[in-house]
Amino acid sequence: MGTKGDGNRQRIVDAADKLFYRRGYNQTSFQDISDATGIPRGNFYYYFKTKDEILNAVVNSRMDELSEMLNHCEAETDDARGRLLLFSNMLEVNQDKVIESGCPIGTLSSELAKNDPTLHTKSKQTFVLLRNWVKQQFDTIGLSNADELAMDLLAKLQGVAVLACAFKDVEYVKRSHQDIKNWINDKTLN
Amino acid sequence: MGTKGDGNRQRIVDAADKLFYRRGYNQTSFQDISDATGIPRGNFYYYFKTKDEILNAVVNSRMDELSEMLNHCEAETDDARGRLLLFSNMLEVNQDKVIESGCPIGTLSSELAKNDPTLHTKSKQTFVLLRNWVKQQFDTIGLSNADELAMDLLAKLQGVAVLACAFKDVEYVKRSHQDIKNWINDKTLN
């Protein structure tokens, strides 16, 4: 807190964030992060005891950014439907990254599910955050099955992300995004 | 062909298939496959020049199994809707594995998208096989947007698989499978 190293710590987290997304957690080495930041490998252990701790910091950082984005959606409009539509825009806004590397939340979760359960649980937190926020929007409208609708919306986004990345298809993303917006309207308009 | 080593070759492929699914391609070592089969590490290079070649053989093996399964769906009924419903049962039949490790096709594709493009292209073949088969079923019914419907169905399955694995939720799988069956009926019943 307030010490000189905080800048370096954040630079490590930011570089790891991008690399974990683009290459995966397991395929990202300390050397990769060192190359990206200019900070020597050995120095990382001053900030983090293990690679797991870097992942922890990355997930926390992602959740902070996500919360900010969701707060922005809330600030834009009082209408829950409008908030959900804004949220769903994420898919098309990030379409290039999604086509290249998939959804950062989904792919990290899928990767870590095959390794350490502790790491998988940590990565899951981002999904929980999303699920609760989306549920809250459906709740506001007064829908009794808000949590199921939240899961359905997240599943739609994840499914599109997996196929968009597999087939590298921009048009598919655009079409699917429109389908999702139609679905949101369908569920939220009485 | 017909030589003594074919049995060992298949044992390697089968063990690698399971390990690539449960631990991921990158996280599976030759030692892991050796432990699973009892065949020494160094022996693998008699059958495969590189690890990539093992992946190639695994994907080919998976496509053979998948083709067999799809042929089985076709043999069961002449009704395209019935075939699609049978196909969608895959989700609930394999629910335990899906919850533990996700969809074998989707997670492999997502993993390899972050590494070698060549490997990703290879893994994509399984998706292409599925897409074409599902499209063919919708075609049979006479739907003009058969390919879009095929992508939509695959996306639904992938989305459910990602979330089922992330949240480890059996009830969610069962409910979503029912939703998918309803969707298939909705699209195929005039």
Place this chain on the structure above:
DNA sequence: GTCTATATGTAGATAGAC
């Protein structure tokens, strides 16, 4: 706080005896 040098383990891949 920052850096270099290094320890230790294990990965994929090879050589060569049998």
Place this chain on the structure above:
DNA sequence: GTCTATCTACATATAGAC
């Protein structure tokens, strides 16, 4: 065809000088 021994590279992690 099958196996052991080994090579080379690189992974995470540590020790200790500055």
